[in-house]
Every structure is written in structure tokens, then in C-alpha cells.
Amino acid sequence: MSRKRARLALAYADARGRYYFDETCEPLADGGIVRSPRPDELIPAPPGSIPTLLPLRRPLSARGLEARRHALGVLLPAGYTRLLVPAFEAEDAAPTLPLFGYTFACAIDDELYVAAMRTDRDEDWEPRRFAEGELEALLDERCSRDPGNRMLAQLRICAGEYGCFTAQNVFLARGEAALPVSPKCNARCVGCISEQEPDAGLPSPQRRIDVEMQADEIARVAIEHLAVVPEGIVSFGQGCEGEPLLRSHAIAAAIEKVRSVRKNGTVNLNTNGSRPRELARCIDAGLQAVRISLNSFRDSTYAAYYRPQGYALGDVFDSIRIARAAGLRVSLHLLTHPGVTDDVDEVAAMEEFLSEQPVDMVQTRTLNIDPHRYFALVGRPQATLGMRVAIDRIAARGVRVGNFTHVH
Secondary structure (H helix, E strand, C coil): CCCCCCCEEEEEECCCCCEEEECCCCECEECCCEECCCHHHEEECCCCCEEEEECCEEEEECCEECCCCEEEEEECCCCEEECCEECEEECCCCCCCCCCCCECEEEECCEEEEEEEECCCCHHHCCCCCCCCHHHHHHHHHHHCCCCCHHHHHHHHHHHCCCCHHHHHHHHCCCEEEECCCCCCCECCCCCCCCCCHHHCCCCCCCCCCCCCCHHHHHHHHHHHHHHCCCCEEEECCCCCCCHHHHHHHHHHHHHHHHHHCCCCEEEEEECCCCHHHHHHHHHHCCCEEEEEECCCCHHHHHHHHCECCCCHHHHHHHHHHHHHCCCEEEEEEEECCCCCCEHHHHHHHHHHHHHCCCCEEEEEECCCCHHHHHHHHCCCCCECCHHHHHHHHHHCCCEEECCCCCC
């Protein structure tokens, strides 16, 4: 049966998180506007997908509210971009959803489908499995060779407790290696994964680092990584930290130390781009690539989520301009959400900026947040183009679309 002619079945959960299909019930999805999903928005749930109960949330279907069922969302593996979120009505007692990216799911021919598209491939980001004790042995061996290095001590936590791939790469000697440096931040992102405010009503998935790594500690980790990974990447700015540009002096000093010993590989910075002058300092020291995060090209939508302290979206745009003028490889880390990213006005603002500043890549990243909480912050759209169209508009500007940091 072709996908166009296939009948969509509601995918829902029970109170224990087990999921079921109802072929007599046509599901609705939420793209900022609640509607039926289109055939080209649906793919079979890829390996690594995680069906997830949305507690005290009742799914919406073509026949109305499914009051005796729980809504179901799916968490996508890396390399996929979400196109729709689950359509549901939350009960008054419903808790705020944890910081995950909830994707609409349904069933076709008794198979789970999701509203997503494949946007990148990289074997370094495929799910990893270690034999019992294997990862711990790697952590022990590497840390034993530099026992006083606080950077390695932090990376050990990130690799072991959080399963952070870029932290694990330090110990596996592969790909992109993490270099977290800043315990402070100048934004109060609503979906921050390392530091939620006490009244947020949900825990942070990670603990924010609480020490300021020194240039020598940073450089020792980076130098060894590039010594054994000829085309490796070492990256400042990780999920366990605040804003790295607040420590631009230490970063610049570390880069100079690294480049005095190793000329290979790529030094990258992941940042909110809030401080153009500090970014310029890092560029002068030898920074080669930068990935700048944002959720919107419109001031009000950006400010509602990032809640910037002492800077504005215009400063972020200035950082992009400075990096491109200096010849860096520039990527945008675009936090996407259906109904916001594909809002007609948002797409127009995005196209206008990319016409002026055609960056090397836009990394689409599913924004991990309760969908209703996000819409309450930024508002629902009057009209949308659809996420697939919005992503196609990026590519139409000659900008590569993906999910991972690439240097070629």
C-alpha cells in the first residue's frame, strides 16, 4: 500500500508507558496549527527511536479528544530533524515535560511512523555500546596519565554519567573532542540542559561545571587529541557549561599553546555569539571554525527563549559577520521547533539573513522542551510553510543543512 493511500492509525500510550495503535482513529499532529500530518512528513521510526509517554496529556484525533488515553511522543536519534510535535490537551495537573524533543508518531500498516526527515549521517554519532567495564577502563587509563587535570576529571563525568559523545571521543581518540571551559553564562535559556532555575519545575539533565579550566589544562587535552587524531576537532562550548566567550582570554591562550605544538586538525568554538569582540580575540589566536546557536532570526522570538543578559540578537549577527569576514568555517546551530521555525514570518527573516550571510552550514537541532511551554513563550503562528519546506529554503540559499560539525 502506498503511503498516500495508507490509513493513519492513532499511536497512544497507557499509564505504564506501553504504546498501542488504533486503526479506527485518525490522529492529529501539531505544527503550531493542529492538523492532519501530510504523507511526505512521515517516515518509519528509525532505529534508536524511543517512544515516550506524555503524562496527563490526552491525544487529539479527528474525532476529538481521546480522554481515556495518554499522548505518545517519540525521541529521535541523532541525524534526524523533527517535523511535527504530538497534538494533545494537557490536564490542569500535568507536570512540565522534561527537556526532550517530542516528535509526533502514528501507525501505518501496524508499524510506528514519525514526523521526521533524515538530515545528516556520521558514524561517530551512531548509538554506542560498550562491553562491561570497557568505557571505565578507557577513562581510568587516560586520566592516570594526567591525574591533576581538572578538564579530564570533568570529561570523565560527562563521558561516563551523561554518555556525552564528544566527551567520550577524548578517551576513544576519535572525531570531535569536548573542551568545556565556562561555568558562567550570559543567557537564561528556558531549555538550558545544565542549569535550570529553581522555580522551573523540572531538573537539569546535567550539572553545570563549577571550575574555570586553565589554559594549560585545556591545551594538554587538545594537544594529545590532535596528536592521535590527525583530522580531529577540538571544541570549546559544550552542554555541561555556560557561555565560553565569557572566558575568551583563557580560550585564546589555550589555542596559542595548542598551535605552538600541533598544526593539524580544527579548533572549533560552539557559542551563543553574544560577544563579537571576544570572538575576534579567539580568531586572532587561531580559531578556525565557529558554531553559533540561535532559535530564531527575529528579535522577540530569540529573546523569549534565550533571555539574554547584556546582549541582543544583533550582537549574534555581528559575530557571524566577523567570523565570515575572517574566513572561518561558520555554522549556525538552529534550535528548531515546528510552528516556530516554519512560521511564514520566521522563514522570511531567515532567508533575508542567509542572503546577506550565506554561512557554510545550518545544523538543525530539535529543541528539547515541552511544546506547550514553548508556544506559551513565543506564541503560535498565524500561518506555516511546514518544516520540510523551511529546511528546503535553507538549502535553496546554497547553505548546507545537517546536524553535526563537519570540517569538509
